[in-house]
Amino acid sequence: MPMSNARKKANRKWDEQNRDRYWPCCLRFPAADKQVIVARAASLGVPVSEYIRSLVYQDLTDSA
Numbered sequence: 001m002p003m004s005n006a007r008k009k010a011n012r013k014w015d016e017q018n019r020d021r022y023w024p025c026c027l028r029f030p031a032a033d034k035q036v037i038v039a040r041a042a043s044l045g046v047p048v049s050e051y052i053r054s055l056v057y058q059d060l061t062d063s064a
Helices: 005-021 031-044 048-063
Strands: none
Touching (some): 031 048
16 A cells, blocks of 8 residues: 555654654665564564664663
């Protein structure tokens, strides 16, 4: 089902209001790692992005 114009407008509005709150960070992993990473995130019940963020934050607190 295609996205409605109202939804597109709402998404654009949210993006504009929250642009400074987030830093987009593109990561690349070997394709062979995808299944392992996705499965681990699923086993923890979190999205892949949250799983990766938690690993970064854990490293930051461990090194402090």
